[in-house]
Amino acid sequence: EPEVTQTPSHQVTQMGQEVILRCVPISNHLYFYWYRQILGQKVEFLVSFYNNEISEKSEIFDDQFSVERPDGSNFTLKIRSTKLEDSAMYFCASSALRGETDTQYFGPGTRLTVL
């Protein structure tokens, strides 16, 4: 069964450093998402991406964040200058369609630890 994959599973970085989190969505899916989950809190939407551009973004997704689909298979989330409060589990998701009834399938997540 196709699945969303994410690398690395765990990333440790120093405050102020840039990080890139990578995702490979399910191959025939067209809509891509990033969510994050701070330890002990709920899963929060960050950004959605379709047709090589951002469709929607949350207040969390400020100028320090960017997304890209560099090669038609990978989908990346970049944090330019990490802060302590960026420490969280980051989940990538994809869906085949945009419709309200369509299911988003999530990857296993990348745990980001900012020291």
Next chain:
Amino acid sequence: AQSVAQPEDQVNVAEGNPLTVKCTYSVSGNPYLFWYVQYPNRGLQFLLKYITGDNLVKGSYGFEAEFNKSQTSFHLKKPSALVSDSALYFCAVRDSTGFQKLVFGTGTRLLVSP
């Protein structure tokens, strides 16, 4: 704005007993509701969704959910719990605006004892 509430932080049940994990929703328009499960150190796995039609939705691993419009609830159920069902369960609602992100509840930890 769409939202869901999961009133219980934790649900404890003995193996073999029925389980219920509660979720209530608040939406404008039609509700599109989802349940996901998160096992330790794993991602979110889709269990089931309510779109329209039958109020009882059947999903993966023997789970089902009951949609109740008058009570604005979408409770997750299983007739006979397994120890391996112990995990974190999230209810979510699809936002009907924009590109329809999922809005999650706070999660309920299910602990099934042997």
